[in-house]
Amino acid sequence: MEAADIHIIERCKKGDSNAQRQVYARYSSMMFAVAIRYTNARVDAEDVMQEAWIKVFRHIKSFSEHNSFEGWLRRIVVNTAITHYRRNQKHQFQLDIEEVHATPNDFEAFKEIDFTKDELAKAIAQLPKGYGMVFKLYVIDGFKHKEIAEQLGIDLNTSKSQLSRARRYLQDVLHAMSQRAKKE
Amino acid sequence: MQKKMKNEEFDHYIQSQFADEAITPPQQIEGAIFAAMAKNSRRKKLGVIGTGILVLGALAYGVNGTMNTTRVVTETPPVAVPVAAPVAMPVTLEVLDQEEQPIQKQEVHDDVLPAAAAAASASIVLEDSDAVENARPDNLEAVASRSVQPVVSNSQELPAILHETDSEVWVMPATVRVKE
Structure with a gap:
Protein backbone atom coordinates (compact mmCIF):
# COMPACT_ATOMS: atom_id res chain seq x y z
CA MET A 1 0.00 0.00 0.00
CA LYS A 90 -37.16 -14.86 3.93
CA HIS A 91 -39.82 -13.35 1.70
CA GLN A 92 -38.94 -15.13 -1.49
CA PHE A 93 -39.65 -18.59 -2.74
CA GLN A 94 -36.49 -20.59 -3.34
CA LEU A 95 -36.31 -21.92 -6.89
CA ASP A 96 -36.27 -25.62 -7.30
CA ILE A 97 -32.73 -26.66 -8.09
CA GLU A 98 -33.97 -29.46 -10.35
CA GLU A 99 -35.15 -26.93 -12.91
CA VAL A 100 -31.58 -26.66 -14.14
CA HIS A 101 -31.32 -28.64 -17.31
CA ALA A 102 -28.43 -30.66 -18.49
CA THR A 103 -25.61 -28.57 -19.84
CA PRO A 104 -22.72 -29.37 -22.13
CA ASN A 105 -19.40 -29.97 -20.48
CA ASP A 106 -17.41 -28.62 -23.37
CA PHE A 107 -16.28 -25.08 -22.56
CA GLU A 108 -14.42 -24.69 -25.81
CA ALA A 109 -17.62 -23.79 -27.54
CA PHE A 110 -17.91 -20.39 -25.89
CA LYS A 111 -14.23 -19.84 -25.30
CA GLU A 112 -13.84 -19.14 -28.97
CA ILE A 113 -16.28 -16.29 -28.65
CA ASP A 114 -15.18 -13.36 -26.65
CA PHE A 115 -18.06 -12.44 -24.40
CA THR A 116 -18.22 -8.92 -23.14
CA LYS A 117 -18.43 -8.24 -19.43
CA ASP A 118 -22.04 -7.11 -19.79
CA GLU A 119 -22.95 -10.34 -21.56
CA LEU A 120 -21.32 -12.38 -18.83
CA ALA A 121 -23.01 -10.28 -16.18
CA LYS A 122 -26.38 -10.86 -17.85
CA ALA A 123 -25.71 -14.59 -18.05
CA ILE A 124 -24.72 -14.74 -14.36
CA ALA A 125 -27.76 -12.69 -13.45
CA GLN A 126 -29.93 -15.40 -15.03
CA LEU A 127 -28.67 -17.97 -12.51
CA PRO A 128 -31.19 -19.03 -9.87
CA LYS A 129 -30.54 -16.95 -6.75
CA GLY A 130 -28.96 -19.68 -4.64
CA TYR A 131 -26.65 -20.77 -7.44
CA GLY A 132 -25.83 -17.21 -8.37
CA MET A 133 -24.72 -16.31 -4.85
CA VAL A 134 -22.49 -19.34 -4.49
CA PHE A 135 -21.04 -18.87 -7.98
CA LYS A 136 -20.26 -15.18 -7.51
CA LEU A 137 -18.78 -15.70 -4.03
CA TYR A 138 -16.61 -18.62 -5.10
CA VAL A 139 -15.58 -17.75 -8.65
CA ILE A 140 -15.47 -13.96 -8.72
CA ASP A 141 -14.74 -12.96 -5.11
CA GLY A 142 -12.61 -15.93 -4.11
CA PHE A 143 -14.52 -17.17 -1.06
CA LYS A 144 -13.93 -20.73 0.15
CA HIS A 145 -16.81 -23.21 0.43
CA LYS A 146 -16.55 -23.12 4.22
CA GLU A 147 -16.93 -19.34 4.24
CA ILE A 148 -19.81 -19.48 1.78
CA ALA A 149 -21.57 -22.10 3.87
CA GLU A 150 -21.18 -19.94 6.97
CA GLN A 151 -22.21 -16.71 5.27
CA LEU A 152 -25.28 -18.16 3.57
CA GLY A 153 -26.20 -20.50 6.40
CA ILE A 154 -26.06 -23.60 4.25
CA ASP A 155 -24.28 -26.92 4.40
CA LEU A 156 -20.75 -27.21 3.01
CA ASN A 157 -21.81 -29.90 0.52
CA THR A 158 -24.76 -27.78 -0.56
CA SER A 159 -22.34 -24.99 -1.41
CA LYS A 160 -20.24 -27.38 -3.49
CA SER A 161 -23.20 -28.90 -5.33
CA GLN A 162 -24.73 -25.48 -6.00
CA LEU A 163 -21.45 -24.27 -7.48
CA SER A 164 -21.30 -27.29 -9.75
CA ARG A 165 -24.86 -26.77 -10.93
CA ALA A 166 -24.29 -23.04 -11.35
CA ARG A 167 -21.36 -23.74 -13.65
CA ARG A 168 -23.41 -26.09 -15.79
CA TYR A 169 -26.33 -23.65 -15.89
CA LEU A 170 -24.05 -20.79 -16.89
CA GLN A 171 -22.35 -22.86 -19.57
CA ASP A 172 -25.74 -23.67 -20.99
CA VAL A 173 -26.73 -20.05 -21.10
CA LEU A 174 -23.43 -19.00 -22.67
CA HIS A 175 -23.65 -21.83 -25.20
CA ALA A 176 -27.09 -20.65 -26.19
CA MET A 177 -25.79 -17.12 -26.51
CA SER A 178 -22.86 -18.20 -28.67
CA GLN A 179 -25.18 -20.24 -30.93
CA ARG A 180 -27.41 -17.22 -31.33
CA ALA A 181 -24.40 -15.03 -32.13
CA LYS A 182 -23.17 -17.51 -34.76
CA LYS A 183 -26.54 -17.53 -36.48
CA GLU A 184 -26.60 -13.73 -36.59
CA MET B 1 -8.84 -34.33 -14.09
CA GLN B 2 -9.56 -33.00 -17.57
CA LYS B 3 -12.96 -31.74 -16.34
CA LYS B 4 -11.43 -30.17 -13.23
CA MET B 5 -8.95 -28.27 -15.33
CA LYS B 6 -11.76 -27.05 -17.49
CA ASN B 7 -13.65 -25.84 -14.41
CA GLU B 8 -10.63 -23.93 -13.18
CA GLU B 9 -10.12 -22.46 -16.60
CA PHE B 10 -13.73 -21.40 -16.79
CA ASP B 11 -13.57 -19.85 -13.32
CA HIS B 12 -10.42 -17.97 -14.24
CA TYR B 13 -12.02 -16.68 -17.42
CA ILE B 14 -15.03 -15.34 -15.55
CA GLN B 15 -12.89 -13.88 -12.77
CA SER B 16 -10.66 -12.04 -15.22
CA GLN B 17 -13.68 -10.41 -16.80
CA PHE B 18 -14.75 -8.93 -13.43
CA ALA B 19 -11.31 -7.97 -12.21
CA ASP B 20 -11.64 -4.24 -12.80
CA GLU B 21 -15.37 -3.85 -12.50
CA ALA B 22 -16.48 -0.29 -11.89
CA ILE B 23 -19.84 1.40 -12.20
CA THR B 24 -20.21 5.05 -11.25
CA PRO B 25 -22.82 5.36 -8.52
CA PRO B 26 -25.52 8.03 -8.59
CA GLN B 27 -24.48 11.37 -7.07
CA GLN B 28 -27.20 11.36 -4.44
CA ILE B 29 -25.74 8.25 -2.78
CA GLU B 30 -22.68 10.16 -1.59
CA GLY B 31 -24.87 12.83 -0.02
CA ALA B 32 -27.05 10.19 1.62
CA ILE B 33 -24.03 8.33 3.04
CA PHE B 34 -22.37 11.39 4.56
CA ALA B 35 -25.69 12.75 5.83
CA ALA B 36 -26.34 9.44 7.57
CA MET B 37 -22.85 9.50 9.04
CA ALA B 38 -23.30 13.06 10.30
CA LYS B 39 -26.60 12.02 11.84
CA ASN B 40 -24.92 9.05 13.52
CA SER B 41 -22.14 11.30 14.77
CA ARG B 42 -24.67 13.75 16.26
CA ARG B 43 -26.56 10.86 17.82
CA LYS B 44 -23.31 9.53 19.24
CA LYS B 45 -22.44 12.93 20.72
CA LEU B 46 -25.93 13.24 22.19
CA GLY B 47 -25.53 9.75 23.58
CA VAL B 48 -22.26 10.72 25.22
CA ILE B 49 -23.80 13.89 26.65
CA GLY B 50 -26.83 11.95 27.84
CA THR B 51 -24.64 9.33 29.44
CA GLY B 52 -22.63 12.08 31.14
CA ILE B 53 -25.80 13.66 32.48
CA LEU B 54 -27.01 10.30 33.71
CA VAL B 55 -23.69 9.61 35.42
CA LEU B 56 -23.70 13.05 37.06
CA GLY B 57 -27.30 12.58 38.13
CA ALA B 58 -26.49 9.18 39.55
CA LEU B 59 -23.50 10.62 41.39
CA ALA B 60 -25.59 13.47 42.79
CA TYR B 61 -28.29 11.05 43.83
CA GLY B 62 -25.70 8.79 45.40
CA VAL B 63 -24.12 11.65 47.36
CA ASN B 64 -27.54 12.83 48.51
CA GLY B 65 -28.47 9.31 49.47
CA THR B 66 -25.26 8.96 51.43
CA MET B 67 -26.00 12.19 53.30
CA ASN B 68 -29.53 11.05 54.11
CA THR B 69 -28.21 7.75 55.30
CA THR B 70 -25.75 9.53 57.57
CA ARG B 71 -28.56 11.67 59.01
CA VAL B 72 -30.69 8.65 59.70
CA VAL B 73 -27.84 6.98 61.43
CA THR B 74 -27.34 10.09 63.57
CA GLU B 75 -30.99 10.19 64.55
CA THR B 76 -31.22 6.58 65.60
CA PRO B 77 -31.55 6.07 69.39
CA PRO B 78 -28.38 5.24 71.20
CA VAL B 79 -27.79 1.60 71.58
CA ALA B 80 -26.61 0.28 74.88
CA VAL B 81 -23.15 -0.97 74.26
CA PRO B 82 -22.16 -3.72 76.63
CA VAL B 83 -19.15 -2.71 78.63
CA ALA B 84 -16.54 -5.26 79.14
CA ALA B 85 -16.28 -6.55 82.64
CA PRO B 86 -13.33 -5.14 84.55
CA VAL B 87 -10.40 -7.38 84.36
CA ALA B 88 -8.40 -8.08 87.44
CA MET B 89 -5.27 -6.06 87.06
CA PRO B 90 -2.01 -7.70 87.79
CA VAL B 91 -0.85 -4.35 89.21
CA THR B 92 -3.24 -4.76 92.13
CA LEU B 93 -1.78 -8.10 92.80
CA GLU B 94 1.65 -6.59 92.87
CA VAL B 95 0.49 -3.93 95.34
CA LEU B 96 -0.94 -6.59 97.54
CA ASP B 97 2.28 -8.43 97.32
CA GLN B 98 4.12 -5.31 98.25
CA GLU B 99 1.83 -4.79 101.24
CA GLU B 100 2.56 -8.24 102.37
CA GLN B 101 6.24 -7.53 102.27
CA PRO B 102 7.75 -6.30 105.53
CA ILE B 103 8.26 -2.56 105.58
CA GLN B 104 11.82 -1.54 106.07
CA LYS B 105 11.17 1.56 108.15
CA GLN B 106 14.59 1.94 109.68
CA GLU B 107 16.42 2.19 106.42
CA VAL B 108 14.22 5.00 105.17
CA HIS B 109 14.48 6.96 108.46
CA ASP B 110 18.20 6.83 108.77
CA ASP B 111 19.57 7.00 105.29
CA VAL B 112 17.65 9.07 102.77
CA LEU B 113 14.83 11.44 103.65
CA PRO B 114 14.10 11.94 107.30
CA ALA B 115 11.02 14.16 106.67
CA ALA B 116 9.60 11.81 104.12
CA ALA B 117 10.32 8.97 106.39
CA ALA B 118 8.45 10.74 109.15
CA ALA B 119 5.48 11.26 106.86
CA ALA B 120 5.64 7.69 105.82
CA SER B 121 5.74 6.60 109.43
CA ALA B 122 2.76 8.84 110.11
CA SER B 123 0.78 7.13 107.42
CA ILE B 124 1.91 3.82 108.66
CA VAL B 125 0.60 4.70 112.09
CA LEU B 126 -2.89 4.16 110.84
CA GLU B 127 -2.05 0.66 109.91
CA ASP B 128 0.51 -0.27 112.47
CA SER B 129 -0.74 -0.13 116.05
CA ASP B 130 2.74 -0.57 117.45
CA ALA B 131 3.94 2.67 115.97
CA VAL B 132 1.21 4.90 117.42
CA GLU B 133 3.16 5.89 120.47
CA ASN B 134 6.35 6.51 118.56
CA ALA B 135 4.63 8.78 116.03
CA ARG B 136 2.90 11.06 118.57
CA PRO B 137 4.20 14.66 118.35
CA ASP B 138 5.72 16.19 121.43
CA ASN B 139 3.96 19.54 121.31
CA LEU B 140 0.52 18.09 121.74
CA GLU B 141 -1.12 19.01 125.01
CA ALA B 142 -1.66 16.08 127.15
CA VAL B 143 -5.34 15.27 127.14
CA ALA B 144 -4.89 13.30 130.26
CA SER B 145 -4.22 16.53 132.19
CA ARG B 146 -7.84 17.60 131.75
CA SER B 147 -10.41 16.02 133.82
CA VAL B 148 -13.13 14.66 131.68
CA GLN B 149 -16.26 13.85 133.40
CA PRO B 150 -18.26 10.97 132.19
CA VAL B 151 -21.48 11.85 130.43
CA VAL B 152 -24.45 11.46 132.64
CA SER B 153 -27.15 9.46 131.16
CA ASN B 154 -30.64 11.07 131.22
CA SER B 155 -32.32 8.05 129.92
CA GLN B 156 -34.88 8.15 132.69
CA GLU B 157 -36.04 11.68 131.82
CA LEU B 158 -36.38 11.20 128.06
CA PRO B 159 -39.89 9.80 127.95
CA ALA B 160 -41.22 12.86 129.76
CA ILE B 161 -39.38 15.38 127.60
CA LEU B 162 -40.41 13.93 124.25
CA HIS B 163 -43.52 15.52 122.96
CA GLU B 164 -45.32 16.07 119.68
CA THR B 165 -45.32 19.52 118.16
CA ASP B 166 -48.10 21.14 116.16
CA SER B 167 -46.38 20.49 112.93
CA GLU B 168 -46.28 16.88 113.74
CA VAL B 169 -42.55 16.78 113.79
CA TRP B 170 -41.14 14.85 116.60
CA VAL B 171 -38.35 16.70 118.37
CA MET B 172 -36.08 15.26 120.92
CA PRO B 173 -34.62 18.03 123.07
CA ALA B 174 -31.08 17.39 124.12
CA THR B 175 -29.06 18.97 126.83
CA VAL B 176 -25.31 18.98 126.65
CA ARG B 177 -23.52 19.81 129.81
CA VAL B 178 -19.87 20.56 129.70
CA LYS B 179 -18.13 20.40 132.96
CA GLU B 180 -14.86 22.17 133.32
Whole structure:
Protein backbone atom coordinates (compact mmCIF):
# COMPACT_ATOMS: atom_id res chain seq x y z
CA MET A 1 0.00 0.00 0.00
CA GLU A 2 1.28 3.44 -0.89
CA ALA A 3 2.22 5.98 1.75
CA ALA A 4 -0.41 8.41 0.48
CA ASP A 5 -3.12 5.77 0.91
CA ILE A 6 -1.93 4.98 4.41
CA HIS A 7 -2.03 8.69 5.25
CA ILE A 8 -5.59 9.07 3.94
CA ILE A 9 -6.70 5.99 5.86
CA GLU A 10 -5.08 7.32 9.03
CA ARG A 11 -7.00 10.57 8.58
CA CYS A 12 -10.20 8.57 8.08
CA LYS A 13 -9.50 6.75 11.32
CA LYS A 14 -9.40 10.13 13.05
CA GLY A 15 -12.80 11.01 11.56
CA ASP A 16 -11.54 13.49 8.95
CA SER A 17 -14.54 13.94 6.63
CA ASN A 18 -12.37 15.29 3.77
CA ALA A 19 -10.31 12.11 3.83
CA GLN A 20 -13.49 10.05 3.93
CA ARG A 21 -14.75 11.81 0.81
CA GLN A 22 -11.42 11.16 -0.93
CA VAL A 23 -11.66 7.45 -0.14
CA TYR A 24 -15.25 7.41 -1.32
CA ALA A 25 -14.36 9.11 -4.60
CA ARG A 26 -11.61 6.60 -5.23
CA TYR A 27 -13.39 3.33 -4.44
CA SER A 28 -17.13 4.02 -4.84
CA SER A 29 -17.27 2.81 -8.48
CA MET A 30 -15.78 -0.55 -7.55
CA MET A 31 -18.08 -0.85 -4.55
CA PHE A 32 -21.16 -0.02 -6.61
CA ALA A 33 -20.26 -2.54 -9.30
CA VAL A 34 -19.95 -5.29 -6.68
CA ALA A 35 -23.23 -4.24 -5.10
CA ILE A 36 -25.01 -4.36 -8.45
CA ARG A 37 -23.51 -7.77 -9.27
CA TYR A 38 -24.93 -9.23 -6.07
CA THR A 39 -28.32 -7.56 -6.05
CA ASN A 40 -29.13 -7.52 -9.77
CA ALA A 41 -31.18 -4.40 -9.10
CA ARG A 42 -29.97 -0.83 -9.00
CA VAL A 43 -32.25 0.24 -6.19
CA ASP A 44 -31.12 -2.62 -3.97
CA ALA A 45 -27.51 -1.93 -4.97
CA GLU A 46 -27.86 1.65 -3.75
CA ASP A 47 -29.12 0.41 -0.37
CA VAL A 48 -26.25 -2.06 -0.09
CA MET A 49 -23.77 0.61 -1.17
CA GLN A 50 -24.94 3.09 1.46
CA GLU A 51 -24.98 0.49 4.21
CA ALA A 52 -21.53 -0.78 3.23
CA TRP A 53 -19.89 2.66 3.22
CA ILE A 54 -21.28 3.48 6.64
CA LYS A 55 -19.79 0.20 7.87
CA VAL A 56 -16.48 1.09 6.24
CA PHE A 57 -16.13 4.42 8.04
CA ARG A 58 -17.46 3.06 11.30
CA HIS A 59 -15.00 0.16 11.38
CA ILE A 60 -12.04 1.67 9.56
CA LYS A 61 -10.07 1.75 12.84
CA SER A 62 -9.98 -2.05 12.73
CA PHE A 63 -8.33 -2.04 9.30
CA SER A 64 -4.65 -2.98 9.33
CA GLU A 65 -2.34 -1.32 6.79
CA HIS A 66 -0.66 -4.68 6.20
CA ASN A 67 -3.74 -5.86 4.28
CA SER A 68 -5.22 -4.76 0.96
CA PHE A 69 -7.60 -1.87 1.50
CA GLU A 70 -9.48 -2.62 -1.72
CA GLY A 71 -9.85 -6.25 -0.65
CA TRP A 72 -11.15 -5.12 2.73
CA LEU A 73 -13.70 -2.81 1.08
CA ARG A 74 -14.75 -5.56 -1.31
CA ARG A 75 -15.33 -7.95 1.59
CA ILE A 76 -17.48 -5.40 3.37
CA VAL A 77 -19.70 -4.72 0.40
CA VAL A 78 -20.01 -8.45 -0.36
CA ASN A 79 -20.94 -9.22 3.24
CA THR A 80 -23.46 -6.40 3.21
CA ALA A 81 -24.93 -7.76 -0.01
CA ILE A 82 -25.17 -11.23 1.56
CA THR A 83 -26.97 -9.77 4.56
CA HIS A 84 -29.33 -7.98 2.19
CA TYR A 85 -29.85 -11.19 0.23
CA ARG A 86 -30.58 -13.25 3.36
CA ARG A 87 -32.95 -10.57 4.62
CA ASN A 88 -34.92 -10.72 1.38
CA GLN A 89 -34.58 -14.47 1.15
CA LYS A 90 -37.16 -14.86 3.93
CA HIS A 91 -39.82 -13.35 1.70
CA GLN A 92 -38.94 -15.13 -1.49
CA PHE A 93 -39.65 -18.59 -2.74
CA GLN A 94 -36.49 -20.59 -3.34
CA LEU A 95 -36.31 -21.92 -6.89
CA ASP A 96 -36.27 -25.62 -7.30
CA ILE A 97 -32.73 -26.66 -8.09
CA GLU A 98 -33.97 -29.46 -10.35
CA GLU A 99 -35.15 -26.93 -12.91
CA VAL A 100 -31.58 -26.66 -14.14
CA HIS A 101 -31.32 -28.64 -17.31
CA ALA A 102 -28.43 -30.66 -18.49
CA THR A 103 -25.61 -28.57 -19.84
CA PRO A 104 -22.72 -29.37 -22.13
CA ASN A 105 -19.40 -29.97 -20.48
CA ASP A 106 -17.41 -28.62 -23.37
CA PHE A 107 -16.28 -25.08 -22.56
CA GLU A 108 -14.42 -24.69 -25.81
CA ALA A 109 -17.62 -23.79 -27.54
CA PHE A 110 -17.91 -20.39 -25.89
CA LYS A 111 -14.23 -19.84 -25.30
CA GLU A 112 -13.84 -19.14 -28.97
CA ILE A 113 -16.28 -16.29 -28.65
CA ASP A 114 -15.18 -13.36 -26.65
CA PHE A 115 -18.06 -12.44 -24.40
CA THR A 116 -18.22 -8.92 -23.14
CA LYS A 117 -18.43 -8.24 -19.43
CA ASP A 118 -22.04 -7.11 -19.79
CA GLU A 119 -22.95 -10.34 -21.56
CA LEU A 120 -21.32 -12.38 -18.83
CA ALA A 121 -23.01 -10.28 -16.18
CA LYS A 122 -26.38 -10.86 -17.85
CA ALA A 123 -25.71 -14.59 -18.05
CA ILE A 124 -24.72 -14.74 -14.36
CA ALA A 125 -27.76 -12.69 -13.45
CA GLN A 126 -29.93 -15.40 -15.03
CA LEU A 127 -28.67 -17.97 -12.51
CA PRO A 128 -31.19 -19.03 -9.87
CA LYS A 129 -30.54 -16.95 -6.75
CA GLY A 130 -28.96 -19.68 -4.64
CA TYR A 131 -26.65 -20.77 -7.44
CA GLY A 132 -25.83 -17.21 -8.37
CA MET A 133 -24.72 -16.31 -4.85
CA VAL A 134 -22.49 -19.34 -4.49
CA PHE A 135 -21.04 -18.87 -7.98
CA LYS A 136 -20.26 -15.18 -7.51
CA LEU A 137 -18.78 -15.70 -4.03
CA TYR A 138 -16.61 -18.62 -5.10
CA VAL A 139 -15.58 -17.75 -8.65
CA ILE A 140 -15.47 -13.96 -8.72
CA ASP A 141 -14.74 -12.96 -5.11
CA GLY A 142 -12.61 -15.93 -4.11
CA PHE A 143 -14.52 -17.17 -1.06
CA LYS A 144 -13.93 -20.73 0.15
CA HIS A 145 -16.81 -23.21 0.43
CA LYS A 146 -16.55 -23.12 4.22
CA GLU A 147 -16.93 -19.34 4.24
CA ILE A 148 -19.81 -19.48 1.78
CA ALA A 149 -21.57 -22.10 3.87
CA GLU A 150 -21.18 -19.94 6.97
CA GLN A 151 -22.21 -16.71 5.27
CA LEU A 152 -25.28 -18.16 3.57
CA GLY A 153 -26.20 -20.50 6.40
CA ILE A 154 -26.06 -23.60 4.25
CA ASP A 155 -24.28 -26.92 4.40
CA LEU A 156 -20.75 -27.21 3.01
CA ASN A 157 -21.81 -29.90 0.52
CA THR A 158 -24.76 -27.78 -0.56
CA SER A 159 -22.34 -24.99 -1.41
CA LYS A 160 -20.24 -27.38 -3.49
CA SER A 161 -23.20 -28.90 -5.33
CA GLN A 162 -24.73 -25.48 -6.00
CA LEU A 163 -21.45 -24.27 -7.48
CA SER A 164 -21.30 -27.29 -9.75
CA ARG A 165 -24.86 -26.77 -10.93
CA ALA A 166 -24.29 -23.04 -11.35
CA ARG A 167 -21.36 -23.74 -13.65
CA ARG A 168 -23.41 -26.09 -15.79
CA TYR A 169 -26.33 -23.65 -15.89
CA LEU A 170 -24.05 -20.79 -16.89
CA GLN A 171 -22.35 -22.86 -19.57
CA ASP A 172 -25.74 -23.67 -20.99
CA VAL A 173 -26.73 -20.05 -21.10
CA LEU A 174 -23.43 -19.00 -22.67
CA HIS A 175 -23.65 -21.83 -25.20
CA ALA A 176 -27.09 -20.65 -26.19
CA MET A 177 -25.79 -17.12 -26.51
CA SER A 178 -22.86 -18.20 -28.67
CA GLN A 179 -25.18 -20.24 -30.93
CA ARG A 180 -27.41 -17.22 -31.33
CA ALA A 181 -24.40 -15.03 -32.13
CA LYS A 182 -23.17 -17.51 -34.76
CA LYS A 183 -26.54 -17.53 -36.48
CA GLU A 184 -26.60 -13.73 -36.59
CA MET B 1 -8.84 -34.33 -14.09
CA GLN B 2 -9.56 -33.00 -17.57
CA LYS B 3 -12.96 -31.74 -16.34
CA LYS B 4 -11.43 -30.17 -13.23
CA MET B 5 -8.95 -28.27 -15.33
CA LYS B 6 -11.76 -27.05 -17.49
CA ASN B 7 -13.65 -25.84 -14.41
CA GLU B 8 -10.63 -23.93 -13.18
CA GLU B 9 -10.12 -22.46 -16.60
CA PHE B 10 -13.73 -21.40 -16.79
CA ASP B 11 -13.57 -19.85 -13.32
CA HIS B 12 -10.42 -17.97 -14.24
CA TYR B 13 -12.02 -16.68 -17.42
CA ILE B 14 -15.03 -15.34 -15.55
CA GLN B 15 -12.89 -13.88 -12.77
CA SER B 16 -10.66 -12.04 -15.22
CA GLN B 17 -13.68 -10.41 -16.80
CA PHE B 18 -14.75 -8.93 -13.43
CA ALA B 19 -11.31 -7.97 -12.21
CA ASP B 20 -11.64 -4.24 -12.80
CA GLU B 21 -15.37 -3.85 -12.50
CA ALA B 22 -16.48 -0.29 -11.89
CA ILE B 23 -19.84 1.40 -12.20
CA THR B 24 -20.21 5.05 -11.25
CA PRO B 25 -22.82 5.36 -8.52
CA PRO B 26 -25.52 8.03 -8.59
CA GLN B 27 -24.48 11.37 -7.07
CA GLN B 28 -27.20 11.36 -4.44
CA ILE B 29 -25.74 8.25 -2.78
CA GLU B 30 -22.68 10.16 -1.59
CA GLY B 31 -24.87 12.83 -0.02
CA ALA B 32 -27.05 10.19 1.62
CA ILE B 33 -24.03 8.33 3.04
CA PHE B 34 -22.37 11.39 4.56
CA ALA B 35 -25.69 12.75 5.83
CA ALA B 36 -26.34 9.44 7.57
CA MET B 37 -22.85 9.50 9.04
CA ALA B 38 -23.30 13.06 10.30
CA LYS B 39 -26.60 12.02 11.84
CA ASN B 40 -24.92 9.05 13.52
CA SER B 41 -22.14 11.30 14.77
CA ARG B 42 -24.67 13.75 16.26
CA ARG B 43 -26.56 10.86 17.82
CA LYS B 44 -23.31 9.53 19.24
CA LYS B 45 -22.44 12.93 20.72
CA LEU B 46 -25.93 13.24 22.19
CA GLY B 47 -25.53 9.75 23.58
CA VAL B 48 -22.26 10.72 25.22
CA ILE B 49 -23.80 13.89 26.65
CA GLY B 50 -26.83 11.95 27.84
CA THR B 51 -24.64 9.33 29.44
CA GLY B 52 -22.63 12.08 31.14
CA ILE B 53 -25.80 13.66 32.48
CA LEU B 54 -27.01 10.30 33.71
CA VAL B 55 -23.69 9.61 35.42
CA LEU B 56 -23.70 13.05 37.06
CA GLY B 57 -27.30 12.58 38.13
CA ALA B 58 -26.49 9.18 39.55
CA LEU B 59 -23.50 10.62 41.39
CA ALA B 60 -25.59 13.47 42.79
CA TYR B 61 -28.29 11.05 43.83
CA GLY B 62 -25.70 8.79 45.40
CA VAL B 63 -24.12 11.65 47.36
CA ASN B 64 -27.54 12.83 48.51
CA GLY B 65 -28.47 9.31 49.47
CA THR B 66 -25.26 8.96 51.43
CA MET B 67 -26.00 12.19 53.30
CA ASN B 68 -29.53 11.05 54.11
CA THR B 69 -28.21 7.75 55.30
CA THR B 70 -25.75 9.53 57.57
CA ARG B 71 -28.56 11.67 59.01
CA VAL B 72 -30.69 8.65 59.70
CA VAL B 73 -27.84 6.98 61.43
CA THR B 74 -27.34 10.09 63.57
CA GLU B 75 -30.99 10.19 64.55
CA THR B 76 -31.22 6.58 65.60
CA PRO B 77 -31.55 6.07 69.39
CA PRO B 78 -28.38 5.24 71.20
CA VAL B 79 -27.79 1.60 71.58
CA ALA B 80 -26.61 0.28 74.88
CA VAL B 81 -23.15 -0.97 74.26
CA PRO B 82 -22.16 -3.72 76.63
CA VAL B 83 -19.15 -2.71 78.63
CA ALA B 84 -16.54 -5.26 79.14
CA ALA B 85 -16.28 -6.55 82.64
CA PRO B 86 -13.33 -5.14 84.55
CA VAL B 87 -10.40 -7.38 84.36
CA ALA B 88 -8.40 -8.08 87.44
CA MET B 89 -5.27 -6.06 87.06
CA PRO B 90 -2.01 -7.70 87.79
CA VAL B 91 -0.85 -4.35 89.21
CA THR B 92 -3.24 -4.76 92.13
CA LEU B 93 -1.78 -8.10 92.80
CA GLU B 94 1.65 -6.59 92.87
CA VAL B 95 0.49 -3.93 95.34
CA LEU B 96 -0.94 -6.59 97.54
CA ASP B 97 2.28 -8.43 97.32
CA GLN B 98 4.12 -5.31 98.25
CA GLU B 99 1.83 -4.79 101.24
CA GLU B 100 2.56 -8.24 102.37
CA GLN B 101 6.24 -7.53 102.27
CA PRO B 102 7.75 -6.30 105.53
CA ILE B 103 8.26 -2.56 105.58
CA GLN B 104 11.82 -1.54 106.07
CA LYS B 105 11.17 1.56 108.15
CA GLN B 106 14.59 1.94 109.68
CA GLU B 107 16.42 2.19 106.42
CA VAL B 108 14.22 5.00 105.17
CA HIS B 109 14.48 6.96 108.46
CA ASP B 110 18.20 6.83 108.77
CA ASP B 111 19.57 7.00 105.29
CA VAL B 112 17.65 9.07 102.77
CA LEU B 113 14.83 11.44 103.65
CA PRO B 114 14.10 11.94 107.30
CA ALA B 115 11.02 14.16 106.67
CA ALA B 116 9.60 11.81 104.12
CA ALA B 117 10.32 8.97 106.39
CA ALA B 118 8.45 10.74 109.15
CA ALA B 119 5.48 11.26 106.86
CA ALA B 120 5.64 7.69 105.82
CA SER B 121 5.74 6.60 109.43
CA ALA B 122 2.76 8.84 110.11
CA SER B 123 0.78 7.13 107.42
CA ILE B 124 1.91 3.82 108.66
CA VAL B 125 0.60 4.70 112.09
CA LEU B 126 -2.89 4.16 110.84
CA GLU B 127 -2.05 0.66 109.91
CA ASP B 128 0.51 -0.27 112.47
CA SER B 129 -0.74 -0.13 116.05
CA ASP B 130 2.74 -0.57 117.45
CA ALA B 131 3.94 2.67 115.97
CA VAL B 132 1.21 4.90 117.42
CA GLU B 133 3.16 5.89 120.47
CA ASN B 134 6.35 6.51 118.56
CA ALA B 135 4.63 8.78 116.03
CA ARG B 136 2.90 11.06 118.57
CA PRO B 137 4.20 14.66 118.35
CA ASP B 138 5.72 16.19 121.43
CA ASN B 139 3.96 19.54 121.31
CA LEU B 140 0.52 18.09 121.74
CA GLU B 141 -1.12 19.01 125.01
CA ALA B 142 -1.66 16.08 127.15
CA VAL B 143 -5.34 15.27 127.14
CA ALA B 144 -4.89 13.30 130.26
CA SER B 145 -4.22 16.53 132.19
CA ARG B 146 -7.84 17.60 131.75
CA SER B 147 -10.41 16.02 133.82
CA VAL B 148 -13.13 14.66 131.68
CA GLN B 149 -16.26 13.85 133.40
CA PRO B 150 -18.26 10.97 132.19
CA VAL B 151 -21.48 11.85 130.43
CA VAL B 152 -24.45 11.46 132.64
CA SER B 153 -27.15 9.46 131.16
CA ASN B 154 -30.64 11.07 131.22
CA SER B 155 -32.32 8.05 129.92
CA GLN B 156 -34.88 8.15 132.69
CA GLU B 157 -36.04 11.68 131.82
CA LEU B 158 -36.38 11.20 128.06
CA PRO B 159 -39.89 9.80 127.95
CA ALA B 160 -41.22 12.86 129.76
CA ILE B 161 -39.38 15.38 127.60
CA LEU B 162 -40.41 13.93 124.25
CA HIS B 163 -43.52 15.52 122.96
CA GLU B 164 -45.32 16.07 119.68
CA THR B 165 -45.32 19.52 118.16
CA ASP B 166 -48.10 21.14 116.16
CA SER B 167 -46.38 20.49 112.93
CA GLU B 168 -46.28 16.88 113.74
CA VAL B 169 -42.55 16.78 113.79
CA TRP B 170 -41.14 14.85 116.60
CA VAL B 171 -38.35 16.70 118.37
CA MET B 172 -36.08 15.26 120.92
CA PRO B 173 -34.62 18.03 123.07
CA ALA B 174 -31.08 17.39 124.12
CA THR B 175 -29.06 18.97 126.83
CA VAL B 176 -25.31 18.98 126.65
CA ARG B 177 -23.52 19.81 129.81
CA VAL B 178 -19.87 20.56 129.70
CA LYS B 179 -18.13 20.40 132.96
CA GLU B 180 -14.86 22.17 133.32
